């Protein structure tokens with residue numbers, strides 16, 4: 001054991017991982033069912049539910065915009081952190097490249113989603 | 123002078139190659155870690171949807187049409203199974219991540235915590251379904 | 260009473276550094292009775308079949324923590340595991356996983372001992388008391404808070420169960436975290452800030468991916484995985500609160 005007591009920056013990523021994991025456990029299955037199965041197949045919901053005007057209005061409301069932003073970014077932060085550690089598990093050592101991909105994509109998506117949503121709010 | 127005995131110590135370090143195949147517990151661990159790929163895939167699908175939405179009605183409708191393809195439906199069925207498995211395993215691990223919870227002086231069991239989490243998923247799912255259903259009408 | 264003597268094959272992973280370049284399996288046919296532990300099976304081998312077999316043990320009653328080994332790939336105390344449960348197929352015994360093998364079933368545990376020392380596994384009083392001031396008092400509730408974590412017998416089964424430790428032995432690991440936590444939450448202790456340095460470090464708690472197998476194999480129900488994961492939250496608090504509370508986020 002070396003006395004490497006350098007403070008880890010993982011708390012940030014771990015908190016995002018945990019929040020995204022909890023959110024996807026609570027809402028993930030139903031969201032997939034609604035957007036990927038029920039709506040496309042015309043089940044349960046009115047055909048208007050995800051129409052352009054509806055979704056446009058949804059994304060223009062701060063609650064709707066916040067919901068979309070939180071779901072997209074936290075799901076990705078969750079997945080990125082988990083995949084980063086899984087790469088280490090299978091012996092691909094968590095180098096800079098792995099870090100850039102696993103945390104870069106969530107970061108990019110967070111910024112991109114915010115950029116798409118914020119103009120619709122102002 | 124006393125002769126020094128040769129050092130015969132030669133600690134053997136075993137390889138970790140393929141460690142996750144050696145125990146069913148680890149196999150399950152790797153599978154539930156793998157659920158992350160599906161969570162990511164779904165988030166990316168939504169991300170594309172969001173970008174299409176900002177590009178106007180035609181783009182958005184294109185995204186909706188793509189979601190109606192048999193391939194997409196099949197893919198979402200797989201995503202649904204993966205999401206459910208993620209939820210299940212997330213709450214199975216939860217007991218080791220939570221501080222002890224006492225109810226009426228007794229410590230809440232691991233099974234109770236897992237059951238509580240799954241019940242929460244059921245509740246939020248029903249609420250989400252009702253909410254979307256109401257918003258749609 | 261006259262039982263027909265049963266014989267069970269025991270496969271043992273041998274490693275004799277003076278003759279073996281790598282560990283090799285050797286099978287012994289061991290007569291046993293239903294009350295015999297795996298440890299007693301090994302003792303039979305040593306006494307009657309091959310005196311060169313090396314393994315550690317002491318108490319034979321699951322309290323000293325020295326007889327840990329892999330039994331059919333599962334980290335187990337050999338004195339608490341019984342031969343009858345493997346009859347007639349037999350069983351395979353290997354040295355505890357993730358540790359270097361010194362010889363046969365004996366592992367090198369220097370790393371564990373160093374880590375144990377590094378976390379200061381003793382009460383560091385908040386304010387030293389003189390003899391006249393009397394002992395450090397504690398209520399039964401305060402004691403209950405850490406009791407579970409104080410049951411650790413340093414058997415290292417949880418390390419043999421932890422793939423993260425196997426992949427990176429710098430990781431502080433489950434058992435040591437259980438002990439660290441035991442002292443941190445002791446109402447008489449004031450050493451938390453010192454110990455948090457270890458928790459927060461790059462090879463502290465965040466190497467853990469919540470596999471959870473450590474808590475499954477622990478023979479004393481310590482739940483070391485819980486100690487690790489509770490300290491992720493503690494560490495996260497410490498990470499952000501240090502900007503708010505500049506010095507010594509002891510609590």
Ligand code: SF4
Nearest residue numbers: 411414415417434477
């Ligand atoms: S926490 Fe349990 S398994 Fe780990 S060393 Fe202590 S007693 Fe053994």
Ligand code: FES
Nearest residue numbers: 318319324326338
């Ligand atoms: S011999 Fe002491 S724990 Fe097994």
